[in-house]
Amino acid sequence: MTATGLARALRSGETSVTEVVDAALRRTHELNPTLNAFTLIDDEGARAAAREADELFAAGVDLGPLHGIPVAVKDLIDIAGLPTSCGSATSFGATATEDAEVVRRLRAAGAVIIGKTTLHEFAYGATGDRSAHGASRNPSDPRRMSGGSSGGSAVAVAAGMVSLALGTDTAGSVRVPAALCGVVGLKPAYDAIPSAGVYSLAPTLDHVGLFAATTEDALAGYQALADRSVEPVSVDGLTVGWIPPESIAVTDPRVVGLTRQLVLRAGFGVDVIDGFPKWERNESLFEIFSTLQGREAFRVHEDHLETDAGLIDPEVLARLRTGREITDRDYASADAARHEFQVVVDELLSAYDVLALPAVPIVAPLVGERSVRVDGADLEVRAALLSLTSPWNLTGSPALSVPAGRLGGLPVGVQLVTAPGQEGLLFAAARQLETS
Known part of the structure; x- marks a missing residue:
């Protein structure tokens, strides 16, 4: 179900969009009762879009890499004619009258939308198990969390229901479930993908992002959705700054070992950074x-x-x-600290092409679990899940989680961060990790 694999099969005549979409719908209906990835499966709309995509191919019209590819959309993004629940039983979000801009761009690229995915209510949670639609569940072990808030989108890709899925990321809501479910999760630079028609949580921190099975698929999705293009770059001479996660938050030593080994195995020039140099504030x-x-x-x-x-x-x-x-004064102080931290990160990214660290310091907890013990410390689950991802929402930096292996059968992700405008380096480094 990789987007690039399906694209080749469609263009070779090996299959049709209708056959691909029928298969995606069958798998979605089969697995959704267990995994709860979708709040709504749009069989009729998906089949109509598939027929139209096949007709375009037959007429010699090729809309690009996403033409005929099954995708899913987080249920706080408007799709005309469908309800937007935001994972809530409140009146928030009625039937949408217009497509969100990202949905319009998906359609323009020929993608076929299968349905809308489960999210933590209002996108305000990292665990993915507080929603009017119930918890989305980890395909590696349905007793465990998918992560959130975009958990349903991660599950849909990890379980092979769709090839790509849209999510949003305010503190890690794409990268956290991507890491816990074992897929690629991209948080682009702030405002790189338009947010019109996407319900907000925290406007200065929100990013529209996406999930994919591979970095190549994520790049294809990003190119179709973003306001900026990515030029191919070489990884020769690429420099990586490894940020020991323990300098930010308590991290399972096994996660540290697995992710760092992958980065070292990729053959980059790697330096270990002592936390965040020149960051002197007392607040975390x-x-x-x-x-x-x-x-x-x-x-x-x-x-x-x-x-x-x-x-x-x-x-x-x-x-x-x-x-x-939270008072105006509290907010102003935090905002000033955000800008100070941005300067620190800018300096790091002038010295290194890419920064690397784990995406999440733990493996997926059990659904409903709110405390875990790691390396002798009791951690609050939400804070732990977001501790290594949220700094990059402060800076608006492009960040991507790539599968790094498994611990006890549960996925672990490594996170790559670069400067806005350097997305080519981000995708090149991620591809190198995938092949290491």
Whole structure:
């Protein structure tokens, strides 16, 4: 079900879009009762789009690498004629009258939308198990979390239901489930993919991203959706700065070992960076991030707290209410810290082409689990899941999670980060890791 593999089969005449989409729908209906990846499966719409894609091919019209490829869309992104639930039982999100810009671009590229995927309510959670539609579940072990908030999209790709899926990433909501489910997850640079028609959580931190089985597929999806192109680059002489994750948050030593070995095996020039040089604030990066996100999420959902509180999941509701206590002064201080951190990261990315570290410091916890013990420490699950991804939402840097192997049968991801405009380096480094 890789997009590039299907594209070759379609162009060789080995199969048709209708056959590909029928297979995707069959697999989705078979697996969704167990994995809960989808909130809505649009059989009729998908089959109609498949017929149209086949007719275009027959007429000699080729719309590009995504022509005829089955995709899924996170259920906070508008698709005309379908409801947008945002994972919530509240009145938030009615039937959409227009496609979001990213959906319009998918259609223009010839992609076939299979349906809408499960998310943590309002996209406000990293675990993927608080939704009006229930928990999305990890294909490697359905007892375990998919991660969130874009968990359903990660599951749909990992389980082979679709080849590509859209998600959003405010703190790690693409990279976390990508790492836990064993697929590629891309958070582009801030605003690289348009967000019109995508319901917001924290506007200065939100990114529209995507999931794919391979880096090549992710690049094809990015090229179709982004406002900037990626030029191919060589990895010869590429320099990597390895950030020991322990300098940011407690990390399972097995995760550190597995991800670092992969980076070293790829043949890059690798230097170990001592945390974030010149970063001297006492607050942790996660505290700064949480202040910004908490205040912005409260502002976005303030009306729902007044009218729909009884319909919101208690855990999500408590987090939204916490944002009420964040003052203008608190927010301004966190915003100043964000800009200071941006300077630190800019300096690092002027010295190294790519930064590398694990995407997530732990393997997938059990659904509903809220505390895990790692290396002698008891960790709050949400904070642990987001600890290594959220810094790059502060800076808006392009970041990508690539599968790095498995521990006890559960996937682990390595995260690559580069500067905006250097996406070619990001994809080139990721491809090198995939073949190492």
